[in-house]
Amino acid sequence: MSFGSPYLTLPDFTYHRASTVEEVIALLKEHGDEAKVMAGGVGLIAFMKERLMSPAHIIDVKGVEELRQLRYAPGKGLSVGASVTYEELASSEVLKEKYTVLHEAVSRTGDPMIRARATLVGNVCEAIPWIDSAPALISLDASVEIAGARGKRTVPVAGFIRGPVDIDLESDEFVTGIQIPDAVRGTRGAFEKFTGGSEFAVASVAVTLASENKRRRARVVFGSVNSTPVRCTEAEKALEEGEFTQATIRRAAKVAAESVECVSDVLASSEYRKHLVEVVTLQALWRLLQN
């Protein structure tokens, strides 16, 4: 009997199960470019089956206790460890109450079995243009926490994702978690996506509205319309001015469709994406207006 699938097998590699952050760093220092860090493995295993990646070493970080933490501290915010799964995030009350936009994005990603394995950090590190979490994180001003042989550093998610499958990470570094600032009282958020039937978005939007010194502050970030998430400051301005009414949200959605740069690909033309930008923005803002 043959052992192994007739196709879509994995290339050869050595599996390491780390139990401390120091151990991960030591393994990365030793194997560098040859190694990949794995938490849920959902993206990495798929990439390896397609031979888009063939690391000689895989470092599993699920056994590192501190990377499994999902912690909220008033004033400091939410910290999501590298092995925190989508399922844990989707069932988190703190997320539901304080970080609605992220809660909606993670609850609508994949299916229950995928969410049981996939991690937020892993998803962000894939930097695939159609991920749902990145626009939500950018709308919350979240940052990526990185550890390596030369110490720790923090990078905003918006700058961390440089392009499709291109992140600001050296070969001897790895992402330990994501930090999201504490939401001010009354912060509201909504996530919407248009999928056209599959589970992947053709266009998505993450909106966060907060009050700052009696002023409304808006963040509007689009996903799946270009190679990286696109923040739309024009739409944000439209939302920050005057009363928050039906007329305001209609104007903001129109401004977004006019100013957001959309690509054409096999799923949709740029014109159609611009239309979808207006639709998803209206859907997200309409819900915020009603709540």
Added chain:
Amino acid sequence: MNECVVKVNGQTRRERVKDNVLLLDFLRDKLEVRSVKAACWRGECGLCTVLLNGKLVKSCIVLAVEANGGEVTTVEGITDGSKLAPIQQAFVEHGASQCGFCTPAFVLTCHELLKHNPRPTEREVEEAVSGLVCRCGTYAQIREAIASVSQPPTRAEALQKLGKGVR
């Protein structure tokens, strides 16, 4: 090669396995658990779904070594060996299987759903099986099978559904 010790359906199995072997292939080819079906190998169709340490996962995107020291339950593990579980009986009665290829994954997933949520709404059922693909399209019968095993709402729940005004 690593030694991989996994408790499968209550029985401890010990095998040597290469680091790059998927849990799916380990279960099917090495341990000969053939109810775990291999179809897409991409984590899309969900027909290789098993319970790993109490969580439903697609075994084609999990490494066998990750299950080392853990527990795997497949559809064989939900009965006591002599009598079908209620959801299995319901699948039979409602013809929810057709070709039967996806059935183990659907039965296992629905069994888990009903264990944690004995009265799922239609939406919750849809969400629970959203990661599974039935190519014959027996979704309607599967829905009927789940509904037949699902417990009826209590009086209090029924009243709550009718609205707050009802006492």
